Amino acid sequence: MKPLFNPGPSPNVRVILAVLMALGLLVADHHQHHLELLRTALSLVTYPLQLAADRPSQLFREARERLAGQDVLRDENTGLHRENLLLKARLQQFESMEAENARLRDLLGSSLDVGERVLIAEIMAVELAPYRQQVMLNKGTNAGVFVGQPVLDANAVMGQIIRANPFSSVVLLITDSDHALPVEVNRNGLRTIAAGTGPNHDLELLYIPKNADIQVGDLLVTSGMDGRFPSGYPVARVKTVRQDPDNPFTTVIAEPTARLDRSREVLLVWNLNETSRLQALTAEAAKPRDMPQ
Secondary structure, eight states: OOOSSOOOSOHHHHHHHHHHHHHHHHHHHHHHOTTHHHHHHHHHHHHHHHHHHHHHHHHHHHHHHHHHHHHHHHHHHHHHHHHHHHHHHHHHHHHHHHHHHHHHHHHHHHHHHHOSEEEEEEEEEEOOSTTOOEEEESOOGGGTOOTTOEEEOSSSEEEEEEEEOSSOEEEEETTSTTOEEEEEETTTOOEEEEEEOGGGOOEEEEEEETTOOOOTTOEEEEOOTTSSSOTTOEEEEEEEEEOOTTOSEEEEEEEESSOTTTOOEEEEEEOSOHHHHHHHHHHHHTSOTTSOO
């Protein structure tokens, strides 16, 4: 039975023919470049297929780079946030130091105006009881602090030392209800007593006659009559003058000039001679024990 199709050359012959044709094409292309156009056409045809084959790997690389970029950005953002917090904290310290330097400059200017021996002290604690107007300083008898010593801030009189320990001391503020200070009106020399009012944080002028020349805005300064505070230190400004028919005296309220609730540094003043200082110490020691200290 004859086969329907002629099987043709054997496989070995076919391979040899294919190799010879390939060699011939390579030689012809090398010398004559006849296949350049064909190669260009085939590259245009296969380019979309190459893009399609490379797209998954490209997407994977882009996703990995995007995730890596997000991690880098997240790390950079975290670092910048921390650095921002640190800079803000340092800025707060700089602002605090700047304010402290301003206060110290004010105190230095006040000490030059005082013209006496002075010592800068810092407030350590504030009495929290509403009817006690006292603060504690970080200077005591080891620094020469003594009972009755005047205490000022950069603006005016704050109070006086009522208790002195080796390393600390207690100041009775002029607004305490147990404190009274001889003052005079700077405008006309009218003398009176400025007594503390406690929780009101004001001063009340005692025994002002109704015909006295005193006005709102008058500056009150120390008169020096008590032998402790030298004369001429600012104390307060008059803010209320009221005539009460039932009161034989004029009601006068003054606001302290010192920043009693804001000052952190104060001036301790040595303004007494030795005799007056001994008298002050003797008077302090002779006080009855039941009197507030």
